[in-house]
Amino acid sequence: MNRRGFLASVSVVTLAAGLGLAGGYSARASEPEAVFALGSAEIGAPHHDPIRATLLSTVATLIYDRLIEQDVDQSYHPHLAESWENSPDGMNWTFKLRQGVRFHDGEPFNAATIAWWIPKFKGSPNEYLVDAVDRVEVVDDYTVRFVMKRAEPNLIYNLASSFMGIPSPKAYDAAGDNFGVTEAVGTGPFMFESFAVGQETVLVANEDYSWGSDLSNNKGAPHVKRLTLREIPDASTAFLELKTGGVGLLLGVPDQFLPQLQAEEMLDFRSLPGFGITYLAFNTRAEPFGDAAVRQATALAVDQGAILKSVFNGIGLEAHQFLISTLVESKIDPKLEIHHDLAKANELLDKAGWQRGDDGIRVKDGKPLKIKLTAQSETAIKRTAEIVQAQLKAIGMVVEIDIFDSTTVVDQLKKGQHQLAVRQYGWNNADILDWFFSTTNIPYPNSSGWQDEKSQELRNVAMQQSKTQDERVANFRKYQENLIGNFLFVPIHEPVQNYAFNKTMLDVPAKLRGTQLVQATAVDIKVIG
Amino acid sequence: MIRHRALAMLKAVSTFKGGISGAFLLLLVIGALFAPWLSPYPYDQQDLGIMNQAPSLTHLFGTDEFGRDVLSRMITGARTSLSVSITAIGISVALGLVLGATCGYFGGTFDRIVMTVIDLTWSFPEILIALMLVAIIGPGLEGVVIAIAIAYLAQFTRLTRTQIMSLKSETYVEATISLGAGHAHVLFSHLLPNALAPVLVAAMLATGDAIILEATLGFFGLGAQPPTPSWGAMMSSGTAQLFIAPWVILLPGLAVALTVVFINLFGDAVIAALDVRAKFREA
C-alpha cells in the first residue's frame, strides 16, 4: 500500500465514524427534549434486558412497568397489578392485573404474559427474586396466582425491584441476545429508540401511555417527548455538563459536589432518603477485634457527626444502627444504638489492658494497637477512611489505610485478610442483616466471621419463620439488637440520594415519589420553554 | 571517564537553561529531603473548622477538604512523587542495563525472544501496563514503583542494547577479547561504562514521565495511601472541589508540570554538555 492510499483509507474511517455518530443525533426541534446523566453506579450497563441483567440503569424503569411500585416510605403501591392478596399460610399470592395495557409493539398485556415471564428467570442471575415461586397459574385473562415453594412475605419487595420490569414476550423471544441492545419493548412511558453502550440511550415518549401508577401525578404520556440518558463516569465532568446546560438532570450527585451545586443560581437539587449505610466492618477473627471491648471502643471512638459534616457536607443522616431509617425494622432500642463517646472508649481500652505508651499509642503484651483499615478507591469511602484514621488516633489506635479497587476489597474480605474495613451497602430491606452476619454466609459476604448460636437462632426466626410482615419486622429488630450488642460493625452514615437539575431547563416536582428518581417522577418532569 | 562526566555536569550547569533548571531541581530535592522540617504544618493535621480555605498568609497554598495545609502536603508530596519515580526509574535502568547489555552482547535466540517481548510492552500504553500491574501487585507505593519500573523497562533495554551493539563492533573491543579477556570483563568493564551516558540521560528524562504516570495512577486512586500525600493523589481528590477550592488541584498540577519541564531542560543541557547524540530517543 502506498502512503497516499494509507492516508486516504484512514481519513475515510475517521469520516465514517464522524458521520455515523452525527447521524444518530439528529434532533427534532419542535418537541420538548431532555438529557439526563445516569448516576455513577448505573454506568456500564451492557443492555436493558431486566431478566438477564446484573446491572440495570434507570433506563429500564422507563421502558418497562412493574407489577408493584414501592414508595419513599417503603410502602407498596399497585401498578400493572391492581391488587394482590397473600393467603394466610403465605403459600399463594393472587394478583389482579390492570386491563387495557399494551406493549410498545402493540401486543396486549395479560395473565399469559405473567405466566410466560416468571419462568424466564430460571437460570438467570435474577432467579433468586422469584426463587420461592413454584409455578404461575392463570386464573382468568387478568388474574394470576403464584403458587409458592415456601412462604415468602418478601416476595412483594422483590416484585418492586427494577429487575421486575416486564418485557414483551413476543419481542423478547424474537430478539434473543439482542433484546435490550438493539431493541427493548415494554409497556412503560418511554419507548426505546437507540442505545450506544457506555455512552447513551435515547428514548421517545409512549403517546399511548395511560396507566401511570399512583406515585405519579401524570398518569398519561410523559411531558418529555425525547429523553437521552447519558453515561458520564467522572463526577466533575457530569457537573460541568449540568452547569453548561449539556445535561438537564443528574441522576446521582456525589455529596462532595453539593456545595458547588448550591453556589450555582440556575441549579437546584432534590433528595430522596438513602438506600444504604456506610459503616465500618470488623473482622472478629483477626486480632485485636476478636475482643468485643476493642470493637466497642472503636465503635465509640467514631464521631458520626464530624464525618457527616466533613465528608458528606452535612448531607444525609448520621447512622447509629445498621438499617436505613425508612425501614420500620430500624427502630431498635435507642439504648443499643452506637453513639460517639470518647471517654468511654478510652476507659474500655484501659480496662482491656491496652496501656497508652509515651507516644500516645496503646500497647498490650508488648504489641502496639496498630491496625489496617481496608477501603476502596471511591472518594466518599476514601475520605471516610481518612477521617476515621484521624479519629481512632484519639484512642491510641494507629491506623494504616489500604486502598484497593472494589473487587480486591471483596477478595480481601473473603479471605479474611482485613481487620477493619470501610464498607457501604445499598439495600432497602432488613434481610441485609442475614446477608452480612449469618453463619451460612461465612466467609463472604459475612466477612465479620461472626459465629454465635444465639445470633444465628434469631436470624433463622427472622428469615424463615416470619409468616406476616409484622412478625417479620419484630423478628428482624430482635436480630439486629443482638448483633449490635456484639459490636460487629460501626454504623457511620446514611447517605441521601441527590438529584441535581438545571431549573432553567426542567421543572422537577418538589416532592419525589418512589425509592429512587425513576419512572414515577420522570413522567412528571416538564421541559421549560 | 568519571572526571569527564563530572566535567560535563559542570558544563551543563554553567549554561543558562542548565543553571536555572538545575537550581530548581536542587531546591525541589532539598525540599523533599527536609520535608518534615520545611513544612509549616504536619501534612496530616486535620482541622475541620477550616476546610477548603483559599490561600492566605497562614496557609500560603490554602487548605484542602480536611482543613489540611496544602503547602505542607505539597512539600511532602514532592517527597512521595520524587522518591517513587526515582526509585522506579532506578530499578528500571538497572534491569534494563543488564537485560539490554546481555541481549546486545550475545545476540542470538535469547536476544530475539527478549526483544520481541520488550517491543511488545514498549508499544503498549504505559498506563494500561501500570494499571494491570498495580491490580496484580496491590495498591500502595510498592505496587506503583514496580509498575512504573516495568512500564519503562522496554525503553532502557532497547537503548542499552543498541549502544552495546554499536560499541561491540569497535576495534578496541576485539583487541581486548584477543588479549584473552572474558566476556563478563569486556561487557562490564569496557562496554557498559561507555554505554552508560546516554542511558543515564534517558533515565533522567524518563523520571519526568514517571512523575506524570505516578500522578495519573494517583488520579485513579492508586499509589500513595492516605494520609500520605502525593501530587497525583492530591489532584485526584481535588477534582471534587474544582470550583470551591481549585487550588487543591491546580497547584499540584503546576508542580508536576514545572518539575517535568525542568527535568527535561536539565536533561537537554546535560545532553548538550555530554555531546551525546540526542538520537537516543529514537532507539
Next chain:
Amino acid sequence: MLLDLEMLRISFGAFAPVDQVTLSVDRGEILGIVGESGSGKSLTATAIMGLLPRIGGQVAAGTIRFDGTNLVGLPERQMRRLRGGRIALITQNPMTSLDSMMRIGPQIDQAARLHLGLGRSAARAKSLELMADLRIPDPASVYDLFPHQLSGGMKQRIVIAMALAGDPELLIADEPTTALDVTVQAQIVQILVDLVRQRGLGLILITHDMGVVAQACDRVAVMYCGRVVELAEVDALFAQPRHPYTQALIRCIPRHDMARGTMSAIPGVVPSAAAQPPGCRFNPRCARVADRCRIEIPELRIGVSGNGVACHVAEAA
C-alpha cells in the same frame, strides 16, 4: 578573470580558519588547490558557493569577485540564482551526495529546471544528453534508478551531471576523486579536464593529491593552515617548488622509481585552528626554519608572472 579572491578571511566566531587568501581562475583554466585536510581548501570553496552561513561561518574580510560582481554581501536571493546556475559544486563523496530516496533523473533535472527554466521533458532531454556526454551507459534506464543501484564512479558522474545541468561557467570540484578507486579516479579527472577544454569552463579542483594536480591543473594554489603559501604555474611548481611545504608535498608523491617502503611523509602534524603557532604556521615542521619564521607571518607576494610564495627563507634565497 572569471573568479578573483582577494585577501579572503573566513571566521567562525573568534576563529579565522582561513585568512588572506588570494587566488583567481579564468575561463578555460583549471586551478588546483592543494593542501592537507584542515588547510581551509573546502572552506574556501564553501565561501565561494555562499554556503558559509549554513555551517555557522561568515566572510569577515576580503572580496570574492565572480565575473566582476563581488559575491560578499550579495543578497541571498541573488546568490541563489548564481548557485547551481553559473557556479556549480561537485562534492567529495558521491556515496552521500545524492538523495537516496529520490530517483537519479529528477535530481539532475533540478538545476536545469530552476536556472534555465526548462520544463519537465526538456530538462529530462538535457539530463539524458549530459549523461551520455559523461559516458554513462544507457542513460534512459539509469535515469529511473535510485542512487544505491549505481557504483561509486557512476554516482560521481551523476554528481558531475547535476553540476553541469545548470550550464555553469565556474565549476568547483571539492576532492571529487578521493572516495573512488584509483582507476575510476583517473577517468573522473579526465572527464573534468575534457569539460573545461570543450566548454571553456573555469574549474577549481580541490585535492590533496599532487598526482591529480600534475595530471590536470594549469595553475596551483598550495594552502597550509588557512593561508595560501605558494601560487604557481603547474610546471613551475613541480620543476621548482619554492615553499618548503610545497617541496615536502612533492617529495611525498610516490614514484615508481622509488624503493618500496621508502615513501616519505612530512614530519609533525597540522596544528589545530585553536593552537596556531606564532609566526609562519609551518615553522614547527619546517626543515629550513629561521628565527624570523617564529615571529613574523610571511605574506604572499605575487610577482608579474602571477607566481608567488609566502616564505621568508624562499624570498631571501
Next chain:
Amino acid sequence: MIGFTLRRLVLLLPVFFVVSLVVFFIIHLVPGDPIDNLMRAGSTPEQRLQIAAKYGLDRSLVEQYVTWMGRLLTGDLGTSIIQGRPVSALIARNLPYSLELGIAALLFSTLTGIAAGVIAASYQGTRVDDSITGFILLGSTVPSFWLGLLLILVFAVWLGWVPVSGARGWSSLILPTIAAGLGGIALVARVTRIAMIETSRQDFVTLLHAKGLPPFIIQLRHVLRHAMVPVVTILSLRIGWVLGGAVTIEYVFARPGLGSLLIRALNQRDYPLVQGCLLMLAMAVIIGALIGDIVQAAMDPRQREARA
C-alpha cells in the same frame, strides 16, 4: 515486498502463541474473581457454583486455557461474564470510539509535531527553536486528565465553544483530541527535529543548496522525507496507544472506548473480556509494528529492493 510481508506474518505465529499465554494468565494473577461481582444480597452459594460452572471457572487454568484457545482459533473470543454479551460484540461497539479519538489525536500530534519539528529544525539554535521546543515541552508535561479538566473549564464552561463531554459528532472530539494528542506532539516534534538536523548535515543536502534550490523546498521535499523514516517508526509503535492509551481522556470526557472497557473489565475481573481486550490490543500492536516496518521499507528505496 509481498514475500517480505509473508515472511513477517509467519514469524508472528510463535509471537501470537506467547501473547495468548500471557494474555490468558495475567488476569488470573489479579486477586478476586468475577462471580463476586455478580452476587447480590439474596443470591445463594449454589448460584455461585452454577455461575462458576457456566463459565468453566471451576476447572483448572490449563483446561480453561485450552478451551479458550480452541474457541479463539475459530474466531470466538468468548462471552463476558459480567455483561453477558459476546466479547467480540463489546469490542466492536467500543472500537469505533477508540479509533475515532485515537486517529484524530494521532493526526493532530503527528501533523503538529512534524510542523513544529520542521520549524524548530529550520531555526535550529535560535529563539524560535527554543520557544517552540519549550512550548511543546510544557504541553507534554501536564498530566492529561488535569489538562482535560482544564480544557473543559476554559473552552466548554467559560467560552462555551464546544460541548463538555460525550462522543457526539466532531465538536465533542476537539478537546479530547487536544488533551490526548498534546503529549504526542513533543515526541513527534523531538524526533522530527533531530532527524531533520541530522539529515541536514548530510552531503546531499549541501549539494542541494549548491544547486540553488530554495531552502524551504530542500527542507520539505528532501530533508523531511528522510526525517519521516524514524517518525514512521515511532508512530507505528504507538498503535497500541491509539487504541487503548486514552483511558484517562475517555474517563474525563465521558467517552466510551477500548481502554475504558478494559479497565472496567479489569476492575470487575471479567476474565474473558479482559483477555479479549488485551489480545486485541496486543495484536494491534504487533500488526502496527509490522505495518510500520512495511511502510518504512516502502519509503526507503534501498530496503524496498533488498526485501523484494
